[in-house]
Amino acid sequence: MTNPAGADVSKLRELNSVSVVRAMRGQPPATVTELADRVGMSRPGTDVVVRGLVADGWVKVVEPDGSTVGRPARRYCFNAEAGHVLGVDVGVHKILVLLSDLEGHVVHSHRLPVEPSADPAARLDAVDTAITQCLKAAKMRPTQIWAVTVGVTGPVDSTGRTTLFTPLPGWAGVSPAEHLAARFTCPILVENDCKLAAVAERWQGAAQDADDIVYVLAGIRTGAGLIIDGTLRRGFGGAAGEIGALKAVRWDSAPEHIENCPGIPSSIHADDRAAWVFTEARAGNRDASTAIRRYVKDLAVGTAALVLTLDPQVVVLGGGFSRSADLILDPLARELGRLCLRVPEIRASSLGADSVALGALRVALDHLDSQLFTDGMPAPLTR
Amino acid sequence: MTNPAGADVSKLRELNSVSVVRAMRGQPPATVTELADRVGMSRPGTDVVVRGLVADGWVKVVEPDGSTVGRPARRYCFNAEAGHVLGVDVGVHKILVLLSDLEGHVVHSHRLPVEPSADPAARLDAVDTAITQCLKAAKMRPTQIWAVTVGVTGPVDSTGRTTLFTPLPGWAGVSPAEHLAARFTCPILVENDCKLAAVAERWQGAAQDADDIVYVLAGIRTGAGLIIDGTLRRGFGGAAGEIGALKAVRWDSAPEHIENCPGIPSSIHADDRAAWVFTEARAGNRDASTAIRRYVKDLAVGTAALVLTLDPQVVVLGGGFSRSADLILDPLARELGRLCLRVPEIRASSLGADSVALGALRVALDHLDSQLFTDGMPAPLTR
DNA sequence: CGACTAATGATGTGCCGCATCGAAAGTTTG
DNA sequence: CAAACTTTCGATGCGGCACATCATTAGTCG
Known part of the structure; x- marks a missing residue:
């Protein structure tokens, strides 16, 4: 062009x-x-x-x-079956592989639990296993896959290498793209998980009508993904949206308000503490409500920075806590009204835990689209 | 497409x-x-x-x-002379009109001082006068102008109306586009001045090689303009880059560190106080150095928010204070290093006070380009 | 003045999309 | 059951566009 x-x-x-x-x-x-x-x-x-x-x-x-x-x-x-793509979510607790045709219809999926403490080698092994299982179930060979996108935590540079800090142990500097290149000859894209979730929300989720979207991941971790003028923005070094790194923005520590809410019974499993807090808050527990209020206040500062920088049409709230969006959305809107010039619409994610893998599918499909449409759709049978 | x-x-x-x-x-x-x-x-x-x-x-x-x-x-x-465009900078102290051909070569310019306190009507009158003078000098008629871009302070919505707060008295809600529509039948674009300066820096200034740019206006006012993937980003409501509105970011009050630096002789004119402070700092004046240090510290917080959100390749420092970039760039880089994940290059603006009008020219030309190239360049003589 | 060089102009070919029209393949109706 | 109707299918001819090729033209150099 x-x-x-x-x-x-x-x-x-x-x-x-x-x-x-x-x-x-x-x-x-x-x-x-x-x-x-x-x-x-x-x-x-x-x-x-x-x-x-x-x-x-x-x-x-x-x-x-x-x-x-x-x-x-x-x-x-x-002919959507002419080719297929893989979307892989390398999460903290699970590996999720989605296999879809060229229309984005998921034809097979495979989910594999992973220990949060697993080291990179074990995690990549699990990715291999999950992909193998998924392909096997679909009776497909790796050569039939036209593109793969892998979603990982932490920023990803332009070469598909994870950089800087990530919540996964030893995950910095790992290159899933190189690892998978041994099995696939097709393009292998690696992308940050928040960014993929943002893409998914625009594709099938809560922001299908919007071209300027800030996706905020609200959960044990806090993060963001940005879509501007309908396109996912990665930033020059792949670190766009990492506003949480600013210490003045208390995104790192924000979830602690909820995790460490006074009164959580010690019998509750670590993973279920947030759910307990939200349930209690609905039942009128003062401490729980306070914890959530403090959390939202911290969340809002970083969100406001994103909103003021980009002036998006929609803010989509995703992540684990978005299941309790009823308790978060209104106070978040109030806080943003206090902090921002123009308050965008705030919507709760309408996708579940699959959003990262879905977004990975979409990114893979978009990659193919841009290639094919610029090359004038050469015959796919020759591949 | x-x-x-x-x-x-x-x-x-x-x-x-x-x-x-x-x-x-x-x-x-x-x-x-x-x-x-x-x-x-x-x-x-x-x-x-x-x-x-x-x-x-x-x-x-x-x-x-x-x-x-x-x-x-x-x-x-x-044939660059086939058509011409106007770039207008409606500044606080001056109106600047640039007239260029289709290659962007400035063929005439006209500058008109304005009282900072002038009301919108007087200011628009001055715009009219300046445009008339400029066209007269170039011996051209309004019908020979193919596009006009006007740069104004404050956010601009998609209809070309200024919104919200602006430093110009009574300027909110004014629509220069409507005003000029009486004289010009061509497209009239209105854009925020910081955004236009950003465009100019990418066109002819300090960031010609970059596609992801954060332009920071450092002067009596503080503001920002964003270029992402080579395109100026306005935001859904035209308020992209207005990070200064976040109170936690002390952009509003940052220049006061310098304006109110202890020791400024009362004989110095209000407009020359900053220059005095920078000169004194170079001479070793402690108070002046402290004022600048504090200023940069405040400036850096907002800049860090922009950088972390967008992860640009380059930060361009413009505005009146950028004349003293030697005193600002290094400490700013240090502060950003402390605050950001990845510190982009930081460069001083290489354009003078004409940057806004230059950017206006470029935006007008870009508008024509996109129209012409998609329509397949119909004969211009028919206009 | 002749040899060399590079642009110019003209001719013929192949591909593409369009308009048009008859043939084909069904359904509906008496 | 057959005629009328409706819509698609397939073939033909036309005009526009870019290409390859070649003779012509307009300069410079020796």
Whole structure:
């Protein structure tokens, strides 16, 4: 786009092929006439293009089908099974692998619990196992995967290496991309988990209508992911959104208000303390309410910094605590109203714990899209 | 780009016309053969395209010219005089109007002092006068202007209306765009001054190599402009970069450290106090050094919030105080090192007080570019 | 003045998309 | 059961665009 490139006549075919594919994706099977209308081309021209796409494997035919009157039309739809992508969430407690087709429909998933204390080698082993299991269940081989995205905690630099501090033991400097390159020849992307969750919320979650989104991960950890003008922003060194590193913003210590809330019975498991606090707060427990109020106050300072910097349309609240969004959203909105010039909409995440892996899928698909659409959709069968 | 559009055969000509123009702009006059090489088209094809562009007025011929051997080639260059744009800086003390051709070469400028206390009506009158003078000097009529960008203080919403708080008296809610629409039929853009200065620094200033830039205005006022992935980011409500509104960030009061530095002689004019402080600091005045240290400390907190949010490649320090960048850059870098994960490069602005108007020019030109390039460069003579 | 060089202009070819029209494949109706 | 109707399918001819090739032209150099 930026560098001038002479356009051959064949470029036209490429352009129109891409247009037709764009018009077909995510839609029910369509007739050539419908596609011609949608794309704004003539019927014969569209027909030729569609034939080419069928020959290349991008499009498949859905024979006749229920029509009312006239000669029944052949129906075509995007061949989502032409390729598949993997989305991997390397979490603290679990590895989650999602396998989807080119439309983003999840066809298989595999979840593997991991000890929070596991070292990088063990964790990467678990990733391998989960991917193997997932592919096996889907009866697919690694060569059939067109792209993989891995979500990890902590910032990721442009080479796909984790950098700086991460909550996982010994995880700094690890390169999941290099590790997976041994098994996959396709592009392997590595991305921060908060950023992927943000992508997921825009794709299928609470912010599908917005192009400027601040996603705030509110849980045992606190983090953020930014989508600006519809695109995930990584920052020059991949550390965009790491406002929590500013000591004046008490994101590191914020969850402690809840974790260390006075009155938590010692019988409660460490992982369930937050749930206890939220439940108690709803029941009227003063200490619990205070803990949450303090937490939200700390959370709001960092969020306000993000909001003032970016002026987004929506703030999406995700992470473990977002299950109790009813207790957080309103006070958070109040605090932001106090701190910000213009308060954006604040919404609770509508995706569960799968959001990181979902976002990973979307990033992988986006990567393919940008490649294919700029190259004019070469035949996928040759891969 | 996003909605599928069938590509007619004529689209090819459009594409190639755009490519050729792209290859010509900012370059010395070129022969058809050179252009063909640059664009990657055949010579005859390029020739036809260039002829069309000449006929439309986009390109002009530079007859023969010094060549060495062989038949002398006709040389063509982009006809920058085909249209012009205006960049207007509505400052506190001055109105500055720049008139440039389509290459961004300033052909005329007009500067008009304004009382800081002038009300909006008087200020808009001054804008009118300055524009009139500038056009008169260039012997041009308003219809020959293809786009105007106006830089103002304070956030600007998407309709080009100033919003919220601004340092100019009564300036909130004013719409310079509506005011100018009476004289110009071309697009009139209104933008925040810090944002425009950021654009200027990337265009001709200290950050020409960077795509992720945080511009910090350090002067009597403090503000910021953000460029992410090479594009100016306005935010959903036009208030991106307004981190100074966060009270925890002491940007509002930061300049007071310098303005109220102990020891400033009462004989010094209010506008020259900062200069006095910087001069004294260089001479070893303790109070002055302390004032600057405190100022930088406050400045750094807000800057750190921006840097941590966006992780830019470069921070450009602009505004009046940047003339004394030698006293600010190093301590600022130290503070950011303490506060941030990854410290970006910190550079002093290399543009003077014209930066806002320059950025306004660039924004106007960018607006034209995006329009023309997507429409395939229709003949400009018809305007 | 002739040889060399590089741009110019003209011709023919192939590809692409469009408009048009007859043939085909169904449904509806009497 | 057959004729009328509706809609898709397939083929043909047309015009536009870029390309390759080659003769022509306009300079410089020896």
